[in-house]
Amino acid sequence: MASSATPAELVVENVVKEYLTPTEPLRVLAGVSFSLRRGENLAILGPSGSGKSTLLSILGTLEPPTSGRLTLSRENPFQLAEADLAEFRLENIGFVFQEHHLLPQCTVLENVLVPFLADGVATTDDQHRAAELLGRVGLAQRLRHRPAELSGGERQRVAIARALVREPTLILADEPTGNLDRSTAESVGRLLLELQAERNAILVVVTHSEPLAKLLSRRMELDSGRLVPTGPIGFPTA
Numbered sequence: 056m057a058s059s060a061t062p063a064e065l066v067v068e069n070v071v072k073e074y075l076t077p078t079e080p081l082r083v084l085a086g087v088s089f090s091l092r093r094g095e096n097l098a099i100l101g102p103s104g105s106g107k108s109t110l111l112s113i114l115g116t117l118e119p120p121t122s123g124r125l126t127l128s129r130e131n132p133f134q135l136a137e138a139d140l141a142e143f144r145l146e147n148i149g150f151v152f153q154e155h156h157l158l159p160q161c162t163v164l165e166n167v168l169v170p171f172l173a174d175g176v177a178t179t180d181d182q183h184r185a186a187e188l189l190g191r192v193g194l195a196q197r198l199r200h201r202p203a204e205l206s207g208g209e210r211q212r213v214a215i216a217r218a219l220v221r222e223p224t225l226i227l228a229d230e231p232t233g234n235l236d237r238s239t240a241e242s243v244g245r246l247l248l249e250l251q252a253e254r255n256a257i258l259v260v261v262t263h264s265e266p267l268a269k270l271l272s273r274r275m276e277l278d279s280g281r282l283v284p285t286g287p288i289g290f291p292t293a
């Protein structure tokens with residue numbers, strides 16, 4: 056459990072992101088600041104076009120901010136050379152997307168081993184770890200199955216196992232339950248939170264789903280490029 060004595064692991068300071076357009080620059084993030092300790096989680100809400108994916112890309116070190124600073128475990132990843140940045144991302148950040156992006160020709164186990172192949176080979180230890188994690192997400196009997204043989208919820212459980220197999224400090228999820236029916240979405244959302252807590256990782260979820268956002272301990276909304284506290288969820292805010 057994070058205490059106030061624990062230093063923040065993810066620190067985002069005054070992040071601005073502008074995209075160049077033929078006329079004037081489009082300012083999507085206008086100074087976003089927040090910090091999270093290990094074990095903490097945050098839901099980011101906001102209407103379409105408010106900059107949620109842009110912020111998630113910056114947190115995921117896929118896009119540099121125009122200005123401002125981000126540190127994860129006291130390292131500023133945007134100061135790293137490109138190859139070091141790719142390694143940093145692989146070791147520290149796990150991504151869960153709305154689409155599972157599993158490789159259809161590979162088995163469930165092979166899909167979870169993919170993050171080890173990016174910078175080497177999967178060792179026997181890695182294979183044990185992947186199989187154990189697949190057991191933890193309820194798929195022990197499905198290791199040799201292909202994604203097409205699984206339900207939508209099961210495929211998303213595989214995607215979660217793949218995101219967590221290298222024990223990332225930071226888990227980023229973009230509408231992770233967006234393609235699932237209500238009850239499956241709830242069980243997948245709860246599983247993601249349980250795994251985050253067990254690993255004492257940080258979880259940031261971007262979502263339109265209020266039931267999912269309600270499961271997280273902090274909720275903020277992107278409004279005119281800034282992160283502001285949301286109104287009480289489930290009640291009219293006006």
Ligand code: ADP
Nearest residue numbers: 074081083101102103104105106107108109110
């Ligand atoms: P959300 O995820 O909340 O829907 P996005 O972060 O995708 O919002 O987009 C925020 C704004 O930035 C939108 O107006 C979008 O058109 C614009 N945008 C996103 N990516 C680019 C880009 N690469 N170049 C120019 N504009 C972009």
